[in-house]
Amino acid sequence: MSSYKNVVLKISSSLKNGAILTDVGSVKKKAIALIEKNIPKNISWISSHPIAGTEESGPESGFAELFKNRWCILTPSKKSKQKDLKLLGKFWKKLGSRVDVMDAKQHDFILSITSHMPxxxxxNIVNTTLKIKKKKDHNIVKYSAGGLRDFTRIAASNPIMWRDIFIQNPENTLKMIDKFIENLKDLRGAIKRKNEKKLEKIFMRTKKIRKEIIEAGQDIGKPDFGRK
Amino acid sequence: MSSYKNVVLKISSSLKNGAILTDVGSVKKKAIALIEKNIPKNISWISSHPIAGTEESGPESGFAELFKNRWCILTPSKKSKQKDLKLLGKFWKKLGSRVDVMDAKQHDFILSITSHMPxxxxxNIVNTTLKIKKKKDHNIVKYSAGGLRDFTRIAASNPIMWRDIFIQNPENTLKMIDKFIENLKDLRGAIKRKNEKKLEKIFMRTKKIRKEIIEAGQDIGKPDFGRK
Structure with a gap:
């Protein structure tokens, strides 16, 4: 966090009076609190989070449609000017994004559900698999098309970035882990007791959300993501 | 299971002497034990499992490349003839599959890792999300491109089929759940203690398996599955 702060302050010191400065970090509460206190008064500091990207990192992984139809969340700080918030929103819209504004607390909570926890x-599932693979020497990779391969895409994301996200958003992450384990134990019990009705009810419910996501333009509707 | 048995026995009674009969179920141990005892002696009963498919079900969801380069596991029963195992293997290869042979116990163990557990x-993650959504009324769908949407594809699979798979493979499923929870608690502890080195080490390791899966031809190498 201190290197992040140093970079932001170094950039801000070279900016003209009234400039707007933004970042694209995945956790807002700690970052904003740190910068808010230290940034010069003449800089309008507004944090951005475009909910877009792939498992690859760096400028060379960008492409023209990266932000198209994806939501970008703006989180103003005490050092943001209202007119600049509108201006920054316009900037993201020009890149194809849709724009929402919310405070750091709400941002970090929602993102812990839709991004940090997944x-x-x-x-964790890839790590669990690797541990079994090491012990039993099974050729897991060959049979990964049965579901596991979807998870390996996300688990191929930048390790350093994700290490920092979890450490910077621990309250929400720990709470989500506890809820997840509680629900998994509930499923475990239903399987153990052969409670068909309960399993069916849960699995029916989860099917609907995919349709909503596709209708909201946040994923493509082709089976198997259109992989060929 | 009894309706499955009835269907298989009804079909087998209409077959000629020496015919090969197969199924494409996802759990082998219980199914084979059930059929093996009851199938007529003149039928060569061999179970198949093509590790291929999408979140959609039914004949209309098939496509020409469905089995191309995907592994198909053959599990012979006591009622299989060796020459017929080769013949059935040829059949799957004609459809584009690669073919492996293993016993029911090994099949059910491996598939619990690569398919049932994912x-x-x-x-479970989609169910956990829906519970929070209901309670807090957050618009989760809008921000699902941050990771969650990948999980919703798999959670949109046939609820009845998956209910039955978990109930028919409980020993492996319950063991995998326990291992998964144990490892998740370990990650939870590392986040709580801000153990950067440990998180980094685990996240580095999981990145490699994606490369192996792509090299084995079991997924495409395009970022974001080539979604557009």
């Missing part, structure tokens, strides 16, 4: 779970 | 975890 990544942690993907890392 | 599906259960996907159902």
């Amino acid at each position: 990544h942690l779970i993907a890392y | 599906h259960l975890i996907a159902y």
